[in-house]
Amino acid sequence: MSGNFKNLIIVEHPLLDDKLTRLRDVHTPPSEFRRLLKEIAALMTYEICRDFSTMEKKVQTPLEKTTGRILKREITVVPVLRAGLGMIDGVLSIIPEARVGMLGLYRDETTLQPVDYYVNLPAGLAEMEVVLVDPMLATGGSASAAATTLKKYGAQKLTMMALIAAPEGVRLMEEKHPDVTVYVAGLDRQLNEKGYILPGLGDAGDRCFGT
Numbered sequence: 027m028s029g030n031f032k033n034l035i036i037v038e039h040p041l042l043d044d045k046l047t048r049l050r051d052v053h054t055p056p057s058e059f060r061r062l063l064k065e066i067a068a069l070m071t072y073e074i075c076r077d078f079s080t081m082e083k084k085v086q087t088p089l090e091k092t093t094g095r096i097l098k099r100e101i102t103v104v105p106v107l108r109a110g111l112g113m114i115d116g117v118l119s120i121i122p123e124a125r126v127g128m129l130g131l132y133r134d135e136t137t138l139q140p141v142d143y144y145v146n147l148p149a150g151l152a153e154m155e156v157v158l159v160d161p162m163l164a165t166g167g168s169a170s171a172a173a174t175t176l177k178k179y180g181a182q183k184l185t186m187m188a189l190i191a192a193p194e195g196v197r198l199m200e201e202k203h204p205d206v207t208v209y210v211a212g213l214d215r216q217l218n219e220k221g222y223i224l225p226g227l228g229d230a231g232d233r234c235f236g237t
């Protein structure tokens with residue numbers, strides 16, 4: 027676990043550092059932003075799956091029978107719209123068989139409270155590894171609301187993949203969802219008065235989709 031947070035894992039790798047720094051750069055255009063986000067998500071997926079349970083499976087190689095291990099549970103990935111969409115292809119490049127759910131949430135610009143507008147999740151979440159995906163964990167309001175919704179629909183084994191977190195957001199997740207481990211590529215300093223992460227990368231949805 028990272029820093030003073032019991033629920034946080036900062037994934038450290040030179041490739042992630044390099045890509046995250048380029049992503050933060052205000053001069054990085056949406057096309058490159060999307061590519062970097064996808065690549066970071068792929069690299070982080072490898073780490074997030076580290077603690078997933080496996081089970082034995084007998085397999086016939088071309089030469090003999092042996093026993094290997096396969097993932098015990100199906101995986102469902104749930105991006106938070108919009109910015110989470112930018113990470114989904116990266117996750118699926120590593121786990122192509124994963125199911126994909128969708129949660130539509132946006133942060134009211136004045137109150138900073140999450141407003142949910144769409145839920146579409148596969149049945150059977152209770153038996154699956156569920157990975158919530160959203161690049162930004164700022165106040166934590168959106169992630170916390172998303173985790174509450176996923177649990178309401180049955181999710182029991184829930185992990186969150188973010189890109190950048192503010193301490194405020196990690197703290198809220200620790201308070202409201204202590205069972206959810208949050209993986210990030212970077213833990214930033216603080217939020218500004220408008221709830222933006224500092225140093226951050228700006229508005230992830232806008233930078234991803236050029237709005």
Ligand code: PRP
Nearest residue numbers: 108109132133162164165166167168231
């Ligand atoms: C961003 C981001 C998170 C949320 C984080 O989405 O993708 O969902 O803000 O902020 P919080 O931790 O303070 O809740 P946004 O609300 O901008 O929606 P959008 O991606 O549709 O633009």
Ligand code: URA
Nearest residue numbers: 164222223228229230
């Ligand atoms: N949402 C974003 O997209 N960026 C921030 O810095 C905070 C919330």
